[in-house]
Amino acid sequence: MNDEFVARAQEVLARDTSTVPEFWQNKYRDEAAKNWDKFYNRNATNFYKDRHWTDREFEELRPGYTFAEKNPVLLEIGCGVGNFILPVLERNPSVYAYACDFSPRAVDYVKASDGYNPDRCHAFVCDITQDQLTDTIPPHSVDIVSSIFVFSALPPEKQAAAVSNIVRVLRPGGRVLIREHGLYDMAQLRFKPGRKLADNLYVRQDGTLSYYYSTERLRELFVAHGGLVELDNDYVFRRLTNVKKELDVDRVFVQARFQAPLDSSALETALQDAHIVGPQTEEERRQAWEALYMHGCVPPPAQ
Structure with missing residues (x-):
């Protein structure tokens, strides 16, 4: 990152010395799934747009990409209402997909979608920090695990357990594709005092959590803890400009690919x-x- 940009961001964050009281911290951490279910109850399928950009960023999602298996198997964690998985299935007729979310309401929306075909996709409720994916998916059978803005919704103390859970279903040579909210993103800098639970961890007005990642934190989770090989792990910078709303801000994401080693x-x-x-x-x-x-x-x- 640019040193001047980092210095400005750190100056903003240093002004917020308050943290959420312990009682509320525990409540927000314990009720993460419940608060996301409420989110989908309020917003239904109207909040997020379909993510058609993913195969531009990740070549593994493009039709015709070569896998060890003729019919690649994909697992999307945190599928929400299907904004990622349904377009992928439409573009890739050979892919079989698992899709999970810890919001039962979100999974119901996926299953009710016109694009959902139970012969090609199995959507199920799962809290990846505690429910074993291998209860639904055969061990070491998945070619690709996608995680798009999912780990940021997990408390830091539960993130390593989620990585271990994913590794158990990833086949040798299989890949994990990640995009997350990055450290010093505009959204982090705009949190008002009283919203911080810990360093880089905040709670939104609706009770959902938002953690902001460094490349080092992703490496710690997926390489040092998960035993995967790092293929890419970089910051992605986007300038968001909206003249009508008088917006001109920096967006920061972390994008990474990790691969399960062969024996x-x-x-x-x-x-x-x-x-x-x-x-x-x-x-x-x-x-x-x-x-x-x-x-x-x-x-x-x-x-």
């Missing part, structure tokens, strides 16, 4: 796929490392 027996296959056997020269070793990286066996090669 040692698959290393030789990875090398053979790249037509590399017995690397000797520096260039051959570099090519071998890149081949293993693309198969989720090692971290990215040094730049």
Whole structure:
């Protein structure tokens, strides 16, 4: 991030020294699912727009992307009312999808949608911080797990449990695609005093939580804790301008891809796929490392 931008943001955040009282902190953390269910009761399917931008950002979601399986399996966590999963199914006729949310009302909206086909999609209620995904999904069977603005709704102390839950259904070489609210985003800087629960964790007026991520925090969760390989993990900056509303603000997101490593027996296959056997020269070793990286066996090669 730009040093000047970070300094300005930190100055704004430093002014807010108050935190929500402990009783209310515990209540908001414990009732996260309940408050999101109320959110969907108020807004139905009218709040979020369909997310048609996702396959532009993540090549894995594009029709025809090559997977180990002929018919790739996708799991969307925090599916809401289907603004992500339904467009994906429409564009990708070969995909089978699981979709879960901890709001029963949201899952009901997905199932009632015209685009929902139980032969191609199974939507179910699940709190990924405590309900085991393997109760519904076979272990290590999912090619892609998508998480679009989901982990920000979870209290920090429950995020690691959610990662462990996801890893259990991710196949070797499978990928996790994430987009989250980033540290110093406009929405974080605009919270008024009395809304902060902890560092980078806030509660909205409707009782739902919002956590703001650094790339380091995502790396801690998915690499250090989850044991995945980091493919990409960067900040995404967008300038939001609306002349009519007199808006000109910075939006900050974190976008990342993590991959489940292959076991040692698959290393030789990875090398053979790249037509590399017995690397000797520096260039051959570099090519071998890149081949293993693309198969989720090692971290990215040094730049």
